[in-house]
Amino acid sequence: MKQSPMSTRVNLSNIAIVLHRPSYPENIGASARAACNMGISRLIVVDPRDCDLTRILKMATHFAVDVVETMEVFEDLQTALAPFQYVVGTTARVGSRRPTTSDPGKLAERLVPISQKNRVALLFGPESSGLTNAELGLCQAVVTIPTAGFTSINLAQAIMVLCYEVFLASMESVEGFVPRLAARHELEDMYEELKNTFINISFINPENPDYWMQHIRRVFSRIDMRARDVRMIRGICRQIEWYGSRRKTEK
Helix, strand or coil: CCCCCCEECCCHHHEEEEEECCCCHHHHHHHHHHHHHCCCCEEEEECCCCCCHHHHHHHHCHHHHHHHHCCEEECCHHHHHCCCCEEEEECCCCECCECCECCHHHHHHHHHHHHHHCCEEEEECCCCCCCCHHHHCCCCEEECCCCCCCCCCCHHHHHHHHHHHHHHHCCCCEECCCCCCCCHHHHHHHHHHHHHHHHHCCCCCCCCHHHHHHHHHHHHHCCCCCHHHHHHHHHHHHHHHHHHHHHHHHC
């Protein structure tokens, strides 16, 4: 007899807020409070300009002190994202190179099955400039928060909006299943190997390979890649390299 899909809810323990290069300690504290209000307890800060704990705690208040005390600080973004299987980037700017969803609620629903077996990072960029195209290239999904005109909103407000939608998704059951996906560090190793292989076979321009790899990243970001898929792609790359070197020696 065919079984129906399991009804699940967002697993908040697998959700983390990642602040990339925040400028002000107060914004870190307000972000911690917003995450805590919505049941998210993991906060990661990457390369902060100022990490004054006193100023952070002033805005976090006693309610979110536990979130601040367990806050993780990293020097670079790739290291911070390495353990995550799914990364959601946020941006206020849209365009052909920034395919986004403007419905945070639908994104939160998408996270319901993903969060069951995968660590999810909600990534926010610097207050003044946001995430770059290269940084958004590290994400499997990109979301923008629709506004009535002025597109830029406060960092903590953006976090509250997105966390609120995720919190709602943690209260309502949704049917679906997503297996454990490849971690960010596994994907980055794959992309590096793909880049080297594509350069060697003259598939991409060696003068600016990262530009061409953005298109490759977008293709793979549409696929829920598992660790075994990554191993297969890397195996294909090694086979191509081996065949290429063999052809050279035969000439």
